[in-house]
Amino acid sequence: MSGKLTVIVGPMYSGKTTELLSLIEIYALGKKNYLVFKPSIDIRYSEEHIVSHTGLKAPAIKVTSSDELRKTFAEHAGQLDAIFIDEIHFFDENIVQIIEEIIYSGVNVFCVGLDMSYKHRPFKTTVQIMGIADEVIKKKAVCHICGEYKAVVSYRKVDDTESEIDVGGMEKYIAVCRDCYNKLTGRFKGN
Ligand code: ADP
Ligand code: TMP
Ligand code: MG
Ligand code: ZN
Numbered sequence: 001m002s003g004k005l006t007v008i009v010g011p012m013y014s015g016k017t018t019e020l021l022s023l024i025e026i027y028a029l030g031k032k033n034y035l036v037f038k039p040s041i042d043i044r045y046s047e048e049h050i051v052s053h054t055g056l057k058a059p060a061i062k063v064t065s066s067d068e069l070r071k072t073f074a075e076h077a078g079q080l081d082a083i084f085i086d087e088i089h090f091f092d093e094n095i096v097q098i099i100e101e102i103i104y105s106g107v108n109v110f111c112v113g114l115d116m117s118y119k120h121r122p123f124k125t126t127v128q129i130m131g132i133a134d135e136v137i138k139k140k141a142v143c144h145i146c147g148e149y150k151a152v153v154s155y156r157k158v159d160d161t162e163s164e165i166d167v168g169g170m171e172k173y174i175a176v177c178r179d180c181y182n183k184l185t186g187r188f189k190g191n
Pocket of ligand 3: 016017018051052
């Protein structure tokens with residue numbers, strides 16, 4: 001039987017990693033076999049764990065590319081019930097096909113990532129994985145400006161970079177609602 005693909009998306013601080021950690025705990029309590037992956041670029045809180053903004057964590061295998069993930073998975077072929085991947089937006093797009101192969105080998109896959117960059121543009125890898133998912137959970141955060149529980153975008157407080165990839169936390173990014181994002185950036189005309 002094929003596995004199931006669950007994708008958890010949303011802006012920064014929306015509880016994506018916390019939700020992934022809860023799912024990992026369910027598998028751990030059930031004594032299931034699983035692997036947890038993170039991209040090696042993410043050195044924000046730890047190189048060897050996935051870590052939430054509140055400090056909750058779980059050990060993880062860091063991989064430099066989707067191909068490294070595929071190879072590590074292949075070493076455990078036939079033994080796994082699930083894999084968990086944090087920060088999927090940092091992966092190259094080949095991860096999409098690799099995840100498809102993993103699901104069809106009967107393993108459940110849980111992915112977490114940003115759906116939008118601070119430039120309000122979809123992150124390609126995340127969006128492609130959402131397109132093939134069985135279930136997409138879209139989370140929101142509390143808007144850092146107005147305090148409403150409707151933040152769907154991450155706003156960059158410091159100078160923009162050329163790349164939309166830039167690891168960081170509160171020193172660089174806040175979660176905001178659409179109205180506050182537009183007030184801060186003036187990007188969309190509105191009425
Ligand atoms: P994500 O992986 O989506 O960035 P985490 O699961 O690591 O989120 O962290 C979620 C936690 O971040 C919340 O439980 C809360 O304690 C904290 N937090 C900080 N700022 C906010 C915010 N603006 N809205 C919601 N939670 C926030
Ligand atoms: P988080 O969703 O767990 O808070 O982590 C998001 C990571 O992605 C964090 O290291 C900052 C980074 N990031 C980017 O690289 N580009 C972006 O546009 C945004 C919003 C975050
Ligand atoms: Mg996170
Ligand atoms: Zn707001």
